[in-house]
Amino acid sequence: MTSTATSAAPLTAAELASAKDSIERVSAAFSSRVVGQEKVRTALLVTLLAEGHILLESVPGLAKTLAASTLSQAVAAEFARIQCTPDLLPSDIVGTQVYDPRNHTFETQLGPVHANFVLLDEINRASAKTQSALLEAMQERQTSIAGEIHRLPQPFMVLATQNPIEEEGTYVLPYAQMDRFLLKEVVDYPAESDELTVLDRIDDGTLGQHATAVQPVISTPDVVGLQALVRRVYVDPAIKRYVISLIRATRDIGPLLGPELAAYVDIGASPRGSIAFFQAARAMAVVQGRHYVIPEDVRELRHAVLRHRIHLSFEALADRVAPETVIDAVFRAVPTP
Incomplete structure (x- = not known):
């Protein structure tokens, strides 16, 4: 659909009501696991609906990983977490070809970037070469392995985190890659009441290692539909x-x-x-x-x-x-x- 056709089709009241209902359900599912952090929730929703990527910056322990995984569970999306380290290779992210001695052929094994939600934990610990491998995925929504193009799934969203207080063993993100992120959100410490709620939820089993996963409230096709509404x-x-x-x-x-x-x-x-x-x-x-x-x-x-x-x-x-x-x-x- 061309931009002219898109702008000529304003959103109807029914479409807005349906979108509002879906967003409220996702927000409720998110808040059931992530206490407080309203700015982070809004930033993640805006990034998802705008088909962008987001950079989250904070000291460790402020529920960045939990926020990413909870959002992916709420929309029934495939989630992948990549722990960035200095020895991480581009092929560890996008995938590579592996030789099969039984059939004497090479098989393509797709990397973890081929998921709907990709969490790049401490992205500034990855080398510049590995960081550059992400540019094609983030901008073109595809990867190239042995000259073959592999399209990424829809929706596709990169959630990268970085720790601003530790500089040893880190690589500053180049400006060209920083510019690829739609938003950069700085995650603050929770309020005292929110921190107390976290302890209460761990006590009753809502949070912690024994907590159950969030049940999906919408599907990935629903997310793609919401993204289409945003463009109008x-x-x-x-x-x-x-x-x-x-x-x-x-x-x-x-x-x-x-x-x-x-x-x-x-x-x-x-x-x-x-x-x-x-x-x-x-x-x-x-x-x-x-x-x-x-x-x-x-x-x-x-x-x-x-x-x-x-x-x-x-x-x-x-x-x-x-x-x-x-x-x-x-x-x-x-x-x-």
Whole structure:
């Protein structure tokens, strides 16, 4: 279906109601295992509906793996977890050909990336060569093994995690790969009440190693259907111009915010930032039960979309300036439609 045909078919009330029901069921299933972390839940849902990938950053033990596996169980998807290490090879991820001495032929064994949900645990521990092997899978939704193309299943979503406090034995993610992630969410420590709830759920068996898996509430074809609905969400030209103005402001901050703040930014967001806002805001609108995007959808996603797309200077790192500080300043300066 062409983009013209897609934009000419607005979402109906029945489609929105069905989508809202499915999203609420997935959210309830997610919350039954993952306590608190509403921002993570929203980010994962938006990423899934927008057909993107997400980078989760936090110290260990904040339920990143649990969140990924719970979401996959809730939508009856195939889940694969890859523990990234410096000796991990590209073939360990995408697959390889193995010789069968009985038939004197080579057989293709697909790697764990050929799953619906792929968790790359501590992605910054994988070598640059292995990280680059992920680019084709993330961008083209396919892998190449011995010259043969293998399409990845639908839906397909990469959930990568990284630990920001340990640098020994790690490889900084290249900017080109960081840009492939639709969102980057920073996972915070839980509130005191949430942490107490975690202990209560372990005590009653809801959480922990003896807990049962989450029962699926929708299927993967349902997810593909929701993704199709997201592509039909209406985005007003004023919202598009707003997004472009925000992205362009990150590239030329001086005239807007002055030389002091401009000195903190080396590289602004690429056009992928505009595309990310466009796609993620549509998904946020569906999550909120609307068939159109409003400026608040863009504003709510500002940190997750831009924090990994703005390259800060040495001066910013020395002055401990967070990318969120620059992002908030840009959003205050650019007029909201």
